[in-house]
Amino acid sequence: MSLIEFRNVSRVYKVGDHEQKALDGIDLNIEEGKFIVILGPSGAGKSTLLNLLGGLDSPTSGKILVEGRDIANLNGNELADYRAQTIGFVFQSYNLIPTLTVYENIALVKEIVKNPLSVKDMLNEVGLIDHIDKFPSELSGGEQQRVSIARALAKNPKILLCDEPTGALDSETGAVVLKVLLNMARNYNKTIIIVTHNQNIAKMADQIIRVKSGHIREIIDQDKPLSVEEVDW
Amino acid sequence: MLFRKLLRTIWHYKAQFISMILMVMLGVGVFVGFQGEWYSIERDTFAFYDATGFADYRLVSEYGYKAEDSDKISSIEGVDKISRFLSIKTNESKDNDVVALTVTTDIDVSGFMVTSGDEYDKTSKDGVWISDLYAEKNGYRQGDEITLKYGRLSITGTIKGLVKSSEYLICVPDENQMMPDYEKYGYVYISPAMLKEKLGFEFYTEIHVISDLDKKEFIDKANDALGKTNLVLTKEEVVSYGEAQGEANEGKTMASILPVIFLGIAVLIMATTMQRLTINEKTQIGTLKALGFRDAKITKHYTLFGLFIGIVGSLLGIGLGYFVAWFIFNPDGSMGTYFDLPSWAIYIPWWSYLVIACIIALMTLISYISAKNMLRGNAADSLKPYTPKAMKRLSIEDSKAWRKLKFATKWNLRDLFRHKARSFMTLFGVFGCMILLVASFLMMDSMVGFVNKFYYGSMNYESQIALKDDTTNEKATEIIDYLNCDYSSTSAVSFNDEGISMDIYSVGHDYVRFLDEDMEFVKLTDDGIYLGQRLIEENNLKTGDKITVSLYGSDKKYEFKIAGTLRTLTKGIVMTEKYAIESGVEYRIGKLYSEKSIDELQNGEYSENYSVIKSRADVIKSFDSFMSVMYTMIGALIVLSIILGIVVLYNLGTMSYFERYRELSTLKVVGFKDKKIGNLLITQNIWLTVAGIILGFPTGIWITSILTKALASEYEMKVIFGWMTFVIPVVLVFGVSLFVSWMVSKKNKKIDMVESLKVPE
Known part of the structure; x- marks a missing residue:
């Protein structure tokens, strides 16, 4: 059994009288510990796929099985538990709480997770232990994204979902962030799914999923993915 | 196009717009309503005073005034109109209610207005013009007969008309009764011709005067004209004027504090919301600027929001204000029991509209300034979304306690x-x-x-008895012994040119008790007088000081030592009978306080000496x-x-x-x-x-x-x-x-x- 299974999943949005199919009967299996990159043009449905898997949104039809449990039928509180225990999110716009320090932004997961990882360990891993008492507004974009990664991993989730994690960063900083992200995910044996436009990131993935017009067009398994250093940024 | 955007933006922020309009409406409504309440009392009562010739001064003498006395007063320069006036408390024969029998020699002074029935006829020898509210409560109609008794005198007349008089605007028998009770107390007017016919002679205890002279000048001139010191009451000392204007002043005081706070809260919070709303629109403001709209056009567009809210909120507020004013001041509400007014029109003072105009201007200004702030810099700056100030460390964060605080805290x-x-x-x-x-x-x-x-x-008594005016102190003492009751005497004295009441009490049974400054009951001592708190404060007096008062109608002056302060309803001085005797004060026992019921008193001995009995x-x-x-x-x-x-x-x-x-x-x-x-x-x-x-x-x-x-x-x-x-x-x-x-x-x-x-x- 795969860690994640999409079975005939559709997501239809109603815009006035018009229906727009963001995802149209998708079937997909993702194995544990893999690094997956979802590629596709704008409006292809890749973020919808990520949101459904992350429990931010629910499918119009179909099943999404995570560790054998269908998350499509969970209620609000069950979804909150699922997001807390199973999913770590990293966003393009970091989404840190501006009124909390670096330490507190990560430590807030203690409020919802029983056995979180050490905040200081996380900060050491992302190289921001010296910025522990700073507020997000005192950090650069790359540093903020690293805090965001530390926060996502501190929950010790099974799956890490990243929506354009380097989209707001220059390529150099983006590479640093990606390196941190991949190192940590591998150290802690996480399944990473990244949604991006960036073809370079795909070169590092174990599996590439190409999405277009709400359908999966192609799934490519890469036996020898490149390391961050090997990619020409 | 921008107008369409304005409407759509209003729709988009409908919750905020509705709440801002509601805040302006509530603020303006309460402000206007409370201002309207006291202002309407003032306007409606003044119109009533004017229409019925409410007197500015009243000369009072228990011995009465003759026609030549009124002629002398009339000839004083500065006196516009005068009338000899009589108001005596009679008993109505049917229910034994107290009815003030009133006569004025000139209907234009302390007169009345007819609400239904025949117009006043000064030659009528059987016509009675009766208070419409008393008539309504007691089932009297035009054409009915009514008989009033005063001692041995019985006056019967036919009701010609139902009337209202500003003289009885607040129709209470004395200042100790706070609210009118038309079932038990009312008034009638008869003509001077009828009074003379029934009495056999003319008898008027008051001269009512309409004059612009100031108090001191009038009193001096009146005393000169009549050749003696007279008890002169200004209109402020009469319940129907003093209490009514007091009510208006009370409303004015209330309106100047609480509704102003109310309005202040509404406006301040409205201003904050307006500013925040403009901040939310920053990107749109930037977009318009980037498109090439001039700053002035964009500013005008956003300024219209404030203007719109100000105008709509204020209009609704004025409506609410009228309702609030009407709710407090209407003939069917509790105020209707207090005042007997012919008109209950609601008036809003002009400066309320000025305040409203200022509020609308303020809203507009806030919108203007907020929009201007969002337009600062170039188009690119304006396009950037608004970001609140970056977070800085709080000084308390260095403390140990801070580290122990929970995340939520x-x-x-x-x-x-x-x-x-x-x-x-x-x-x-x-x-x-x-x-x-x-x-x-x-x-x-x-x-x-x-x-x-x-x-x-x-008030620990069961009944309060007012003795008839002709009851001597010897007779009163006989009655007091029989009833085993407490008693008092009230007379009017002048203190610092102000008419105040002087009450002398003998309270062996504690049927009447007195409150000191701390609202505790206090036993009067025999070593001085007690002053009401208002007198103490207004005249800067304290316990141990001495004051001099003069008795109206005589040249006698008394010097008293102040023994303490009391909280009283009427402005006056209070002393024990023992102290009064020691000080040589002349007095006539006027009121008795008994534990007997009205029935027992009416059916007991001496009832012929009682003029009014009121139960507690x-x-x-x-x-x-x-x-x-x-x-x-x-x-x-x-x-x-x-x-x-x-x-x-x-x-x-x-x-x-x-x-x-x-x-x-x-x-x-x-x-x-x-x-x-x-x-x-x-x-x-x-x-x-x-x-x-x-x-x-x-x-x-x-x-x-x-x-x-x-x-x-x-x-x-x-x-x-x-x-x-x-x-x-x-x-x-x-x-x-x-x-x-x-x-x-x-x-x-x-x-x-x-x-x-x-x-x-």
Whole structure:
């Protein structure tokens, strides 16, 4: 059994009288510990796929099985538990709480997770232990994204979902962030799914999923993915 | 096109727009309503005084005035009109009610207006013009006969017309009765011709004068003209003028404090909301600028928002104001029991409209300044979304205690300091709401406490008997021995050119008790007089000082030592009979206080010497009616304060929610449950509510003490705390705050995590 299974999943949005199919009967299996990159043009449905898997949104039809449990039928509180225990999110716009320090932004997961990882360990891993008492507004974009990664991993989730994690960063900083992200995910044996436009990131993935017009067009398994250093940024 | 955008933006922010319009409406409504209340009393009563020739001065002599006396007064330069006047308390034959039989020699002075029936005929020898309210309560109609008895004299006449007279605007038999009771007390007018026919001679105890002369000048001239010192009452000393204008002044005092606070809260919070709303529009403002719209055009567009809210809110507020004024001042409400007015038209003072114009201008200005601020810099600057100030470390963060605080506490504390204006406004909203409620309830508690203690505590008798004017002190002593009762004498004296009452008491049975400054019952001592608090304060006197008073109608002067201060309903001095005798004061026993019932007294010996018997229950009934006037005003204020509290807190709560929307979405994405996020929001509101209550409570007390001081000319009232003041405002404010927090936190369920996180930081 795969860690994640999409079975005939559709997501239809109603815009006035018009229906727009963001995802149209998708079937997909993702194995544990893999690094997956979802590629596709704008409006292809890749973020919808990520949101459904992350429990931010629910499918119009179909099943999404995570560790054998269908998350499509969970209620609000069950979804909150699922997001807390199973999913770590990293966003393009970091989404840190501006009124909390670096330490507190990560430590807030203690409020919802029983056995979180050490905040200081996380900060050491992302190289921001010296910025522990700073507020997000005192950090650069790359540093903020690293805090965001530390926060996502501190929950010790099974799956890490990243929506354009380097989209707001220059390529150099983006590479640093990606390196941190991949190192940590591998150290802690996480399944990473990244949604991006960036073809370079795909070169590092174990599996590439190409999405277009709400359908999966192609799934490519890469036996020898490149390391961050090997990619020409 | 921009107009269409304006309408759509209003629709988009409908909750904020509605709450802002509601705030302006409530603020303006309460302000206009309370101003309208006292102003309408003033205008309607003055119109009534003018229409019925209310006298400016009254010369009073128990021996009566002859026609030549009135001629002398009439010839004084500066006197416009005069009339000889008589008002005696008679007993109506059917129910033995007390009816003031009134005669005026010139109907244009202290006269009346006919509300139905025949016009006044000064030659009529059997015509009676009766108070329409007394007639209604006692089943009298035009054409009915009515018989009035005064001693052995019996006067029967036919009711020609139903009337209203400003002389009896507040139709009470004496100042100790607070509210009219038309079932038991009313008035009639007869012509001088009929009086002469029934009496066989002319007899008028008063000369009523309409004159612009000032008090001192008139008194001097009147005394010169008549060759003796006269008891001259100014209109302010007459219940129907003094109390009515007192009521207007009381309204004016109330209107100058609480509704102003009310309006202040509404305007300040409205201004904050308006500014925030413009901030939310920053990107759109930038877009318009980038498209090539000139700053002036964009500013004009956004300025229209403030103007629109100001105008719509003010128009609705004026409507609400009329309703509030009518609610307090209408013939069917409690005020209708107090005043007998021919017209109850509502008037709003012109300066209220000036205030409204200023509010509209302020709203417009705030919109203008906010839009200008958003347009600062070039188009690229304007296009950037608004970002609140970056977070800085708080000074308390270095303390050990800070590290022990929970995440939610730190988050909320930092949020409070980051959004200082919003936090301050929420605090201010709770604080203001608390002030209004504490002041309202404390006023109510103080009024109830004062009047309650005065009536239920001070009046320990069952019946109060007024002796007939011709009862001698020897006869009175005989009756007192028979009834085994307490008694008093009241006469009018002049002190510092002011007519005040001088009451002499003998209270061996404690049927009458007196309240000292601290609202405690005090036993009068025989070593001096007691002054009402108003007299003490107005004349800067203290215990041990000596004062001199002169008796009206004689040249006698008395010097008294002040033994203490009392809280009284009427302005005056009080002393024991023993001290009066020692000081050589002449007095006539006028009132008895007995534990016997009215029936026992009416059927017992000496009843022929009684002119009026009032039961304690009658007096208390009038007190209850009086309180209902107060309840109406304060009730209206309480209800509107609660509505304002809900609107203000909901508005600020929603604002806070939207400003933290992104943070709340992040928490939700990370895995926080709706309840936990809701608790975060509620916690902050609880803090601000508690702080608002803690600050608002003493301020409310302080405001009330200012109010009671300002009302001191009306009541010698002390701020009294009752359970209501402690419990109800706190429960209400907390209730409102929790209700609003709950309403706002319910929105958590609707957070669209996908959409909200797309917004760029």
